[in-house]
Amino acid sequence: MDRLTWALLSATFTATLWATAQGIYVDTGNPYDNGTLEVNTLTISQHDAPLLTKVYYPNKIDTYAVLFFTGGLLGYIPVESYSIVLKAVASHGFVVVGVDYLPLADERDRTPGQVGSQTKKYLEELQWVTQHLEERIALQLNQSGLVPAFDHLAVGCHSAGCDPIVDMTEKNHTFSKAALFLEPFSYHFKTPVKFRMSAFILGTEFSTQKPMCIYPAEGYNHFYDFWQCPKIVMNVKGHGHCEILDPPTYAECKFAKACKINPDADLKKYRSFIQGISAAFLTTTLQGRDKLQYITNTTLLPVQLLEFKKDLDC
Template sequence: MDRLAWVVLFATLMTNLWATAQGIYVDNGNPYDNGTLEVQTLSISQHDAPLLTKVYYPKKIDTYAVLFFTGGLLGEIPAESYSDVLKAIASHGFVVIGVDYLPLAAVSKNERDSDGIQGQVGDQTKKYLAELQWVTQHLEERIARQLNQTGLVPAFDHLAVSCHSAGCDPIVDMTMQNHTFSKAALFLEPFSYNFKTPVTFKMSALMLGTELSTQKPACIYPAQGYDHFYDFWKCPRIVMNVKGHGHCEILNPATFEACKFAHACKINPDSDLKKYRNFIQGISAAFLTTTLQGRDKLQYITNTTALPVELLEFKKDLDC
C-alpha cells in the first residue's frame, strides 16, 4: 500500500477512535462457554469490497472490538470453513471479519510453485490492506443496513489480526509493513515461507500448534511453523502445542471431512472435534478479551492444568 493510502487508513482509524470514546463491550463470562450474544452473519461480495468477506457480529447494539481473519492456503480456504469457531468468538463481543482471497482454480501454477510464493504473498498483502481500508470505511454502514438501525460500531482502534496455517504468511507481511493498525495477533497453527526477519515492535501474540500437523502427511514444517513464529516474535508472546490433535480440526465438519478424505494432513480419527473447537474458542476469546477489551483473562490460557486439552509444549514471555 502506498503512502497516501496509509494516510487515508490512519485518518479513518482516528475518526473511529473519536467515535468509540464511550468504550467498548467487555465480556464478563467464561471464555470456554458459549458467549451470551446472538451473532449475525453479513456477506459482502467482491463486487463491493476488494475481497470476498464474511462478517460475524453480535446483534446487540454496542461498540465492539474487531478481529480480522484469513484462512489457510494463503487465504484460499474460505472463511466459511471456520464459521463455527469465528461465530463462537463473535458471541463474546467481537466483530469478526473473515476474508477470502482467490479460489485455487484462479491461481496459476507458477504462483503455486515455491519460486512464486513471495510475489503472491506481496500481491495478497496489498489486497488485504485494501480490504482493511474498505471495511474500516464501510462496515458500520453495511451492518446498519442489515439490522435496519444504526448504533452498532466496529471499533477499529481495538483491532487484532488472526489467521490459520499459510494464511498467516500475508498477515505477517502486513504487520511487518506497518504494525500500528493492530493491537494483537492470534496465530492459529501458523506457517510462513517468508517470515525471516525477527520483529522489532511490540504486539501481543498467541501462537497455537498441534502435534499431528508436523507429522506425515505434514501440513506444517517445524522450521516455518508456530515455534518459529514464537522465536521470531517479541514479548509479550505465548506458544502452545496441543497433544493428539491435527491441522484440519479447527475447520467446520464438512471441510474437515474433505481434508480427511483427501489425506491432506494427518488427523486423529478419535478426536473430540467439538471439544477441540471449544478449546480454540476459549483461548481465542480469553486472549482477545485481554488484549482488546481490557479485561485480563490470561489465566484461562496460562493455567494449563485447567485446559480442556493436553499440551506437549507451553512457553510464555510476558514480562516486558
C-alpha cells in the same frame, strides 16, 4: 498501498499484554463457554469490497472490538470453513471480519512468491471495511449504532494464511493491537520483528507429522522465536491441523489425507478449546478485561499440552 490513510485506525499499541479499553463491550463469562450474544452473518461480495468477506457480529447494539481473520492455504481456504469457531468468538463480543483471498476459479497470485500482491489486497480490504462496515451492518440490521471499533483491532489467521498477515504487520504494525496465530506457517517470515504486538501462537502435535501440513522450521515455534514479547505459545497434544475446520471441510481433509489427523478426536470439544483460547486472548488484549488465567493456568485447559512457553516480562 504503503501510503494508505489509517486515520480511522489506532496508531498506538501497548507494550503489555492487556490494555484498558473504554467504551468497548466487555465479556464477563467463561471464554470456553459459548458467549451470551446472538450472532449475525453478513456477506460482502468481491465485486463490492476488494475481497470476498464474511462478517460475524453480535446482534446487540454496542461498540465491539474487531478481529480481522484469514484462512489457510494463503487465504484460499474459505472463511466459511471456520464458521463454528468464528461465530463462537463473535458471541463473546467481537466483530469478526473473515476474508477470502480469491475465488478458487481465479488462479492469479497463487504461488508463494506473490505474498506482496496478497498483502496489498489485504491492506485494501482492511481500509475498505474500516470505512464501510459500520454502514453495511446498519443496512442489514435496519438500524444504526452497532460500531466496529477498528482502534481495538487484532489480526488472526490459520496455517499459511498467516504468511500475508505477517507481511502486513511488518509493513505497518500500528493498525493492530494483537495477533492470533493458529497453527501458523510462513514462507517469508525470515527476519525477527522489531516492534511489539501481543501474540498468542498455537501449534498441534500432528501438524508437523506426515502427511505434514506445517514445516517445523517455519511453524509455531519459529513464530514464537521471531516475535517480540509479549507472547505465548502452546502445542496441543493429540490433535491435527484440520480439526479447527467445520465438518464438511474437515471431512474433505480427512478423505484426501492432506494432513495427519486424530480420528478419535472430540472435534466439538477441540473447537470449543479454540474458541475459548481465542476469546480469552482477545478479551484480554482488546476489551481490557484480564482473562490471561484461562491461558496461562494450563490446568483450566480442556486439552493436554506438549509444550507451553510465555514471555510476558516486558
